[in-house]
Amino acid sequence: MIIVMEQSSDPKLTDAVVTRIRELGYEPHLIQGSNRQVIGAVGDERGKMVLQSIESMPGVESVVPILKPYKLASREVCPEPSQVEIQPGLVFGGDELIVMAGPCSVESEQQIVETAHAVKRAGARILRGGAFKPRTSPYSFQGMEEDGLKLLATAREETGLPIITEVVNPRDVELVARYSDIMQVGARNMQNFALLKMLGQLDKPILLKRGMSATIQEFLMSAEYILAEGNRRVIMCERGIRTFETATRNTLDISAVPVLKEQTHLPVVIDPSHATGHSSLVPSMCYASVAAGCDGLIVEVHPNPxxxxxxxxxxxxxxxxxxxxxxxxxxxxxxxRTLPGVGGSL
Structure with missing residues (x-):
């Protein structure tokens, strides 16, 4: 249910509503709109009609059922687009188009530091790099793990760029959180619910990638796992889905951008590198993604591909x-959109 408070309602009345929601066995989630406050009450669907009684409480304008299966990710709860702040002046979902760039895997100090300086000069605002790599083959390079995280931290110290890196296993959440500014959930882990729940207990931005065979509703339900644990700093990432087409690594679902923008208030970014699998196709997909309305891009860059x-x-x-x-x-x-740092604008 959504409890809409009256405009200019007394905070004490809001507190009373929050207390009553908890007494009824539901979890309240406060969302501040531009004109009034909304409270999402989330819990067992079977007894949700008991929440209708809250409509008679002072300060309450209305109580409205949430129709979508994903509650907190839905625009029914939060009609206005959310913004996810990484640090002061760096926000997903605002006017700036945020570009994240760097190698798929951290391989050496020289490689990651050289790449960090290069992408920063070009206008990237965040450095990406994998320290833990989930690979299809157990014989492929699996990443440098904590040594890779330390090298990412070195590159951040030298360039000032925040870092985004993937967390693969729930047991590594605390370790990766110590080093990263944004924690990435890869496509293979989109429905690793134990991992999502742990990330939901952090106060740290989470970039959630769409599974290669996932529907948009399944994608949003995975985001709901993080939101339901209390972490509102979620960024959705479309990275291509598996189809019968073999000319590209995956098929980039450009339509996912406007669809997600209609369905959720969360920021949406695109990964054109994993979507296409070919560097020659990446620029075109970046341009198309921006035209479709994405809030950011995550692009793979390597000094010696x-x-x-x-x-x-x-x-x-x-x-x-x-x-x-x-x-x-x-x-x-x-x-x-603005793109500071490109063409001498920063």
Whole structure:
């Protein structure tokens, strides 16, 4: 249920409603709108009609059922787009188009530091890099683990770029959280509910990637697991889905951007590298994603893709990334977005 408070309602009345929601066995989630406060009451669907009695409490304007199976991720609860702050001046879901860039895997200090400087010069605002790598084959490079996290921290110290890196196993959540600014959930873990619940207990931004065979509703239900645990700092990431097409690694579902924008208040970003699997296709998909209304991009960049430990064919060289960013600024301008740091604007 959604409990809509009257405009300019006394905070004490809101507190009373929150207390009553808990007494009825539901969990309250306060959402501050531009004009009034809304309280989402989430819990067992079978007895939700008992919440209708709250409508008679002072300060309550209305009590409305949430029709979507995903409650807290739905625009029914939060009609206005959410913003996820990474640090002061760096926000997903605002006017700025946020670009995250870096190698698929951290391989050495020289590699990650060199790449960090290059993508920052080109206008990237966040450094990506994998320390833990879930791979299809058990014989493939699995990542440098904590040593890789330490190298990412070194690159952050040298460039000032926040870092995003993937967490694969629930037992590693605390370790990865100590080093990262944003924690990424990969496509293979989209429905690792034990992991999602642990991430929901953190006060740290989570980038959740869509599973390669997941519907949009399943994608949003996974986000709900994180939100239901109390962490509201969730960013949705479309990274391509599995289809019968073999010309690309996956099929980038561009339509997911406007669909998600209709269904959820959460920010939406695109991963064109994993979607296409070919570096030559990445720029075009970036431009199309911005035109579709995404809030950010996460792009793979490597100084020597031919020597990359993983995903070299889909990684842009730093020069190609810089060229793409210059053209991307035109698409951002047309879409009403800013791209600070590109073309001398930062």
């Amino acid at each position: 031919e020597k990359a430990a993983s995903d070299g064919p889909q990684s842009l060289r730093p020069a190609a990334f810089a060229d793409m960013m210059m053209k991307l600024k035109d698409f951002a301008d047309v879409s009403g």
